[in-house]
Amino acid sequence: MILAQVLLYSIRKPLSNFANARMKKSADFLRDVITVFCMVTLSQTVYGQEACTTPSNTPGVCVLANACPSIFKILMSSIRTREETQLLQSSIVSCPQSGDTKACCEKPSKSLPPYLVVCKRNDPQINKCIENSIKEMGVRMAIGDSDNGVKQVEPIFVSRFIDGIYLPMENMVLYMQNVTFTGLSNYRVSNARLIGNEKKIMYDAYYEQLQIKSKIRLERPGMRRMQFAGMMLTGDIVGNYSANAKFTLTYKIIKRGDTEYMEFTTVKINFDIHQSNIKLYVMNSEVSLSENDNYLAALTPEIEKSFANTYLNAANEFISQYTYNQLLPES
Template structure:
């Protein structure tokens, strides 16, 4: 008898936890039949944006400024640029200043698209590189940082429906990102085993030719930005059903 009572109490507790899961009151809910669905989503993103700075426990979303990425590896084997580069302990600052310019959703293909502007981004990491950039040999390891201004970004997230316990959820599968950087300043410390003259001249060369250099490290920036958006959306989709997020009526 006692075990039966305990089981009943446990079941009621579980039901109360499930039933208590509600979208936060400050989240604007958009109906998927709304003719102005994209506009509604833009307003919803604008409403929730200030809360992202401190993190949203209800969505299991930690603060995203700075964003920390353990490691990014880049390899280029041919042409004027060839190198092996690893960036560890990457920290990215600037998400708090991001401007959401547009949000679109395609419910047939389950595609969510964002157009963002990052007025300023600052990246810090420990790097290790060995190779050639244009005509300049590059070798070193140590601290690095980069400052980017007016970075225009387009991110596409693709998903599919999955059923869990009889309820429909959206699961993210793929992502695409493209960006355009307005300006950049780069610095790599301890190049050529700390040779100051070679290090200074190489950093100067990088900044004089930053557009060519940024093409090579752009995957690091793209991975950083897409990770921010992907992880935020993924966690929301994992917690709430399709009908909770986008009710029919």
């Protein structure tokens, strides 16, 4: 920071004191250099600094006043507006002072991960771009990336019991517990579209091989468990299936201070499950479930709900780190 203070001191005089236009240009250039220097210094020193809230009510850190680009710009102004003076004063009083003057400075925007495909709102091929972006992020969300705030969504857990699925071909009632799904990264995306005026993103996905695992209990229908304990069987269910899914995501634009951010409000998924290969393992025996049984129809609402909740939470956790213009710039 010594270099920044020396350079800052060298240009404190108003620009009107410079003798000619060449010197004015040199001062402008020097000012730009110092601004960049301050931004780099800020990005390197925000960690470990005391947290604060900026006058615009956004998260910030306490740094030397001349190391914050927005405050530095005000300090360099020969004429300050009333609003600028109030901003400067509010930024300074937000931080404890000891020695050099400190100000509350907004944290620099976090850089987007390199694998995120950024789509521009005015791009005539934006729907194709969104397809590519969804595909890349879907793979990352399946495996997770803690360094960039991408929460791992696989395996997906069904949070409650699935009770009373009647299997007519076996004349048994199936109860499921601790149901998990994997294979989420193996999918194709198509027909993606952004409906900007409705703040909605829609796309189709085809999952080639989803895997399911669960603890199960089988009972004969109409039997009282205590009297007919021998008719109750426990075991596991494992298998895989392919599925088509239609996704509809709605979002809204929220503000933190003067900065816009994106937030998903709902995720709706409609699954069409087919080509299943589900097996029950009960008492050291393997039983294949008939596709004529209605277990898929009974499972589908739970699958849709679990997938939607998991993706909604993970997506919002990720995008909350970045501004709206970072994620979906206008041009």
